[in-house]
Amino acid sequence: MNKIDLYSKLSDLKKVDYNNTLAIASIIEILVDKGIVNRNDIFKKSRILDTMTIDEIKSMKTK
Numbered sequence: 001m002n003k004i005d006l007y008s009k010l011s012d013l014k015k016v017d018y019n020n021t022l023a024i025a026s027i028i029e030i031l032v033d034k035g036i037v038n039r040n041d042i043f044k045k046s047r048i049l050d051t052m053t054i055d056e057i058k059s060m061k062t063k
Contacts, residue, residue: 031037
């Protein structure tokens with residue numbers, strides 16, 4: 001893989017990351033606007049998930 005291919009792949013990953021972030025932010029805004037959750041709920045859950053391991057997160061799905 002040459003440098004141009006590497007830079008191209010990196011650019012593609014940045015675009016995907018941006019699109020995913022935009023989608024998540026949009027979903028959060030809709031949920032907040034509809035009164036389903038509030039920003040504090042999102043903040044608390046993100047802090048909890050950030051401290052968990054992948055295995056702990058996976059086990060949450062099976063409960």
